[in-house]
Amino acid sequence: MRIEFSPDEFKVALATSVVVFGFDGENLKTLVAKKVGSPFEGAWIIPSSVVRAEEDPAFVAKELLARITGKDNWLLEKLNGFAEPYRNPVGRVINIAYYCTIRLDDALENNLKKEGYSWVSVSDIPRMAYDHNEIMEYAKERLKRRVKRRPIGFSLLPAEFTLNNIQRLYECALGKAFDKRNFRRKLLKSQLLLETENFIRSSERAKRPSRLYKFNEKKYRTLTLKGYDFVYQ
Amino acid sequence: MRIEFSPDEFKVALATSVVVFGFDGENLKTLVAKKVGSPFEGAWIIPSSVVRAEEDPAFVAKELLARITGKDNWLLEKLNGFAEPYRNPVGRVINIAYYCTIRLDDALENNLKKEGYSWVSVSDIPRMAYDHNEIMEYAKERLKRRVKRRPIGFSLLPAEFTLNNIQRLYECALGKAFDKRNFRRKLLKSQLLLETENFIRSSERAKRPSRLYKFNEKKYRTLTLKGYDFVYQ
DNA sequence: ACAAAAGTGTTACACTTACACCCATGT
DNA sequence: ACATGGGTGTAAGTGTAACACTTTTGT
Secondary structure (H helix, E strand, C coil): CCCCCCHHHCCEEEEEEEEEEEECCCCEEEEEEECCCCCCCCCEECCEEEECCCCCHHHHHHHHHHHHHCCCCCCCEEEEEECCCCCCCCCCEEEEEEEEEECCCHHHHHHHHHHCEEEEECCCCCCECCCHHHHHHHHHHHHHHHHHHCCCCCCCCCCCEEHHHHHHHHHHHHCCCCCHHHHHHHHHHCCCEEEEEEEECCCCCCCCCEEEEEECHHHHHHHHHHCCCCCCC | CCCCCCHHHCCEEEEEEEEEEEECCCCEEEEEEECCCCCCCCCEECCEEEECCCCCHHHHHHHHHHHHHCCCCCCCEEEEEECCCCCCCCCCEEEEEEEEEECCCHHHHHHHHHHCEEEEECCCCCCECCCHHHHHHHHHHHHHHHHHHCCCCCCCCCCCEEHHHHHHHHHHHHCCCCCHHHHHHHHHHCCCEEEEEEEECCCCCCCCCEEEEEECHHHHHHHHHHCCCCCCC
């Protein structure tokens, strides 16, 4: 079995893309950018960066995300290597893709605008350059699986949020609606949430304020490690 | 956002490894090979091959598997790209790894012997070169997940097999034992199996022959696509 | 007062689990 | 006859799913 490499086999380039998910309380969104320079000038792409041969793609992705968001403490999850020989005029490129979930705030929004990124709803992704739509679909599937098997929301939701918020998040991620009573019973039984004494009016139209909850961080960590089954219906 | 590549960024090489699982009726096994040539002469490795810049790793992996097994109809599942910059004296190598499950038979065994491969039990994997142990662990985890969420065994078991065989397969893959009655009830309820009129003595020691079952291929395909939850205990 | 969303319980059914003995056959 | 693995049923408990009305507040 030959697995040595001759120098002329080192002819592939690396890129990394990061699928960034955010939640505004109503809809699940993802970041897209407008590409500058050829090829595909002006096309939509997933935030991406070149990886040099001596660099670690995870590190480059982390840097990219830090530049985009202005913060560097996001947890990146590896998606996969996308290795099909798709056509880039310059040569063969392998894309090592990641995803992460981030919490929205105003400072972040301003930074995004400055850097030229836009949020689009995950149910309405534009046609993108390269195989970025494929990577996006893969990321959405992965997020779905994640929601079904591990707690989610800690880095998507604000520190305190309503049961309606988190239900809506689950519904966006899984693409289906849940019965309010069953959802609450199940989530509360998991001990993942702690009731606070605070209330908020969820929208202009809402008259009655709804109770705010926060994550039980200890339980959240435990269940993140050992997993649980949320799936139903 | 810069994602163009200059020529001197095409400096990475590609390899592919294929984790091959087989089941002998008693234990789940995986193929390992002895590496020839430096570096790591004589070390154990997962079956692997160089991928040239213009080649598709999936295709190279398929070819590799065909050469190993003498057949070319195995279904390869992509594992991941292993991209950490580990040290290969010649330069940076990205490994695009796959796994597959194959059915054992005598012709295959002879071919394997000729090609210099050996089966080792998945519960007893030797120390391997490069990051191949990491890839193997990843493959085992993936197989575990697969067993929990989709039917398995069609390409691992002989055309007809006993309930004890398939229970043993599940136990090996998941690393735990199941109650015989509960396991049978659950599996039979899923309609995945069809009873045959044939019986076999499962070993020398077994006196009473046990009934053979075969897969309901239609159901198997349906559940492979839409998934189901096997998980319990 | 009314409009809007928040919040709350019960019942039927299905699935999971734990558990121990008899059966069929070869030697 | 006995040793070996093959094969079978029941009951208690737990989780899921379906379902509709009352409460609180702002306007």
